Amino acid sequence: YMGTMIQRRLLWLAIATTTLVFLSVALWQRHATVPAWRSDNGEKSPAVELMQFEAAARKQSVPPNFCLNGKDARQLTTKERMAEFVSGPCSPIIVVPGHQSTRLQVEIDCETFLEASPKTFADCGWNTCQKSFFASIPKKEYTIWVPSLSDPMAILSLTEKPSKCFGGLIRLIYNASEEPGKRFRDAPGLKVTWFGNTDTTRSQSSCGSTASETIFSMPLEETLCPSCSGMRDFRQYFESMGYQSGLTYQTIPYDFRRSVAKNDASTLLVRSIRALHALTGKKVVIYAHSLGNLITHSALQGMTQQEKDEKVQLFISVAAPLIGAPKALQVALGGNPDYIYYGTYGMHIAGQRSMIESHGVAIDLLPSFTIQLFKDEEWAANLLERASLDSKTNLSFWAKWKAEHKQFSSYFPTPAQKCFDGFQERPDECYLLFPDLLAKNFKINGKEFGTGYEDIRKVIHSYSMKRTYIDEFFSEKNQSGVPWLENPGVPVAVAFYSHLITTTGITYNSNPRDKTDKQKFYFPDSVTNGGGDGVVPTYSSLLPAIKWAWEFDNSYPGSKPVKILELCSQQNQKQDFYDINSDDEPNQLISNEYIGVPCACQPAPGKKTKGSVCCHSTVIRDGPVNDYVAKMVISNDRNPSFVGAGFTKLSEEELQNIPLECPQLTRPNHVVVPDWLLATK
Numbered sequence: 001y002m003g004t005m006i007q008r009r010l011l012w013l014a015i016a017t018t019t020l021v022f023l024s025v026a027l028w029q030r031h032a033t034v035p036a037w038r039s040d041n042g043e044k045s046p047a048v049e050l051m052q053f054e055a056a057a058r059k060q061s062v063p064p065n066f067c068l069n070g071k072d073a074r075q076l077t078t079k080e081r082m083a084e085f086v087s088g089p090c091s092p093i094i095v096v097p098g099h100q101s102t103r104l105q106v107e108i109d110c111e112t113f114l115e116a117s118p119k120t121f122a123d124c125g126w127n128t129c130q131k132s133f134f135a136s137i138p139k140k141e142y143t144i145w146v147p148s149l150s151d152p153m154a155i156l157s158l159t160e161k162p163s164k165c166f167g168g169l170i171r172l173i174y175n176a177s178e179e180p181g182k183r184f185r186d187a188p189g190l191k192v193t194w195f196g197n198t199d200t201t202r203s204q205s206s207c208g209s210t211a212s213e214t215i216f217s218m219p220l221e222e223t224l225c226p227s228c229s230g231m232r233d234f235r236q237y238f239e240s241m242g243y244q245s246g247l248t249y250q251t252i253p254y255d256f257r258r259s260v261a262k263n264d265a266s267t268l269l270v271r272s273i274r275a276l277h278a279l280t281g282k283k284v285v286i287y288a289h290s291l292g293n294l295i296t297h298s299a300l301q302g303m304t305q306q307e308k309d310e311k312v313q314l315f316i317s318v319a320a321p322l323i324g325a326p327k328a329l330q331v332a333l334g335g336n337p338d339y340i341y342y343g344t345y346g347m348h349i350a351g352q353r354s355m356i357e358s359h360g361v362a363i364d365l366l367p368s369f370t371i372q373l374f375k376d377e378e379w380a381a382n383l384l385e386r387a388s389l390d391s392k393t394n395l396s397f398w399a400k401w402k403a404e405h406k407q408f409s410s411y412f413p414t415p416a417q418k419c420f421d422g423f424q425e426r427p428d429e430c431y432l433l434f435p436d437l438l439a440k441n442f443k444i445n446g447k448e449f450g451t452g453y454e455d456i457r458k459v460i461h462s463y464s465m466k467r468t469y470i471d472e473f474f475s476e477k478n479q480s481g482v483p484w485l486e487n488p489g490v491p492v493a494v495a496f497y498s499h500l501i502t503t504t505g506i507t508y509n510s511n512p513r514d515k516t517d518k519q520k521f522y523f524p525d526s527v528t529n530g531g532g533d534g535v536v537p538t539y540s541s542l543l544p545a546i547k548w549a550w551e552f553d554n555s556y557p558g559s560k561p562v563k564i565l566e567l568c569s570q571q572n573q574k575q576d577f578y579d580i581n582s583d584d585e586p587n588q589l590i591s592n593e594y595i596g597v598p599c600a601c602q603p604a605p606g607k608k609t610k611g612s613v614c615c616h617s618t619v620i621r622d623g624p625v626n627d628y629v630a631k632m633v634i635s636n637d638r639n640p641s642f643v644g645a646g647f648t649k650l651s652e653e654e655l656q657n658i659p660l661e662c663p664q665l666t667r668p669n670h671v672v673v674p675d676w677l678l679a680t681k
Helices: 002-032 046-057 078-087 110-116 118-123 161-170 230-241 265-280 291-301 305-311 326-334 349-358 370-374 378-388 395-404 453-463 470-479 538-553 623-633 652-661
Strands: 093-096 104-108 141-145 172-174 184-186 190-194 249-251 284-289 312-318 442-444 447-449 492-496 500-508 526-532 562-567 593-597
Touching: 078 265, 078 652, 093 230, 093 265, 093 291, 104 161, 110 118, 118 161, 141 161, 161 190, 161 349, 172 349, 184 190, 230 249, 230 623, 249 265, 265 284, 265 291, 265 305, 284 291, 284 623, 291 312, 305 312, 312 623, 326 349, 326 442, 326 453, 326 500, 370 378, 370 538, 378 538, 442 453, 447 453, 453 470, 492 538, 526 538, 538 562, 593 623
Parallel strands: 093 249, 093 284, 284 312, 312 492, 442 500, 492 562, 562 593
Antiparallel strands: 104 141, 104 190, 172 184, 442 447, 500 526
């Protein structure tokens, strides 16, 4: 036993050391193969792009303590800060992170887990639950997403065994005897929840905020993973403006393994909207990234129009895969190449397969049948026609087209106009860069498939790594309501990148299962591309925005204005986000509009750049974009008389207790807070 234990710990030390060496070499190869300040063709090197992005991420134009009427937060009590915030110009904000952007903890009941899952127990290198000098016993708790390099379930490894350990811990087990909604559970002896919701992490929670910060804890984190600390920088910016976690700023952490319909994120979001509104008497801004948009859309559908009108100022939708992403289909069929390097290093197929097979969210993110559903409606027909005309740049043609489509043409500039200057993968003209959305863009083993419900279902049944409970997962996706794109019933700002080539179609020459059943990856033999952020195609964010804008123009019940924000675009850049800005009344949105928003990857005049640092996962750290978000929350919704502001009913101690106990997320019975806050069901 002594020899086994020493060998095992030496192995982990060797793996950790090898990892750091490997990553250092990879960074050197990436950044040092060209001169430090120029690439071999005179363009910016990736190292320079990254450094400029990092510098921009830490800049802010909104002055410190702006939301506190300029009062120094350090000189104020918690209650005094609340009073200044409520009487100040800013709206409370709730942040809903994207897929895999919440740190997850796994609590282990050793004896139960050993009895139920002896193979995974052994894969993790554990041999007993009894303490002794020679034993290898699991700790009571680990960070399972993303695990440390020294943990037995480390996803960055040179061998497959840690991936098997990881897969066994993060999978969900199906139990048909449970009621619907509770059939997918953790393996016996395991409990997975978000960081900050366990006894050992609760003191570090910051009312849910830290669960979405520092996801990938390791040396050189910001260099290796520019997106991993994104929510930390975002929160620090807003805290400098005067926000307080749990009182005026709220993050919604959640178990991203479960489908949108079955995780509790939508419930937590609605409860938090009610809590922050009850504390301040102000309408709330919702900022959602990636998968967080599906959660937000689902949550808003569960609220009455009256409540949304009373409590929601704005829904900021960023990088939204509201009608899915072809890359998610690629991952389900043959694995995710972003998690494996040089063919051998990273999350091996055992870990990826376990996530794909048992996680309902894998179905939520697949391409949706939405365009097939709406193709004959006026707004969709106009959009499809506009997309088919991308190649036309004649000014007179577009003048005539705009005259014939006055309503639609206000949502997006035409190819006769210039939106960009200097991006390698995106034309300067204002193209939509859509594929043929009605075509069969997925070719597998000699057969062709489109985005229709039955087509995607057949693909998953016949070719994916997901083998069981497929129809139940599809049923859960439909229960979320997202594919129907019901109008959210609140003002919306839809923000997206379009300057990176992004997968819109995939081709596999043979059945992917021929390889994945042998525990081998199978990445597409070829792909087709359009515009996007490298993960989500432009159309997945823009198509819902066009639908909702058209509904507002046509006075659909509950519909509100839509602002389409194309990031990095120079077209129609505006300092003021709101249409009507008043010193005496809250700012207002009254019309649909396209707005170009500066980004951290903006090329210098006369220079070229790929802009790859500004992508799907890093948009939450894009400094100029976050500056614009800060302007959106400055709504001038002032409440100097504290009307409906529940914080006035609380003592200083009770206010300080809310961020510590965070009842809007946890609602433990022992928390002493007034009934009006606990009643935010």
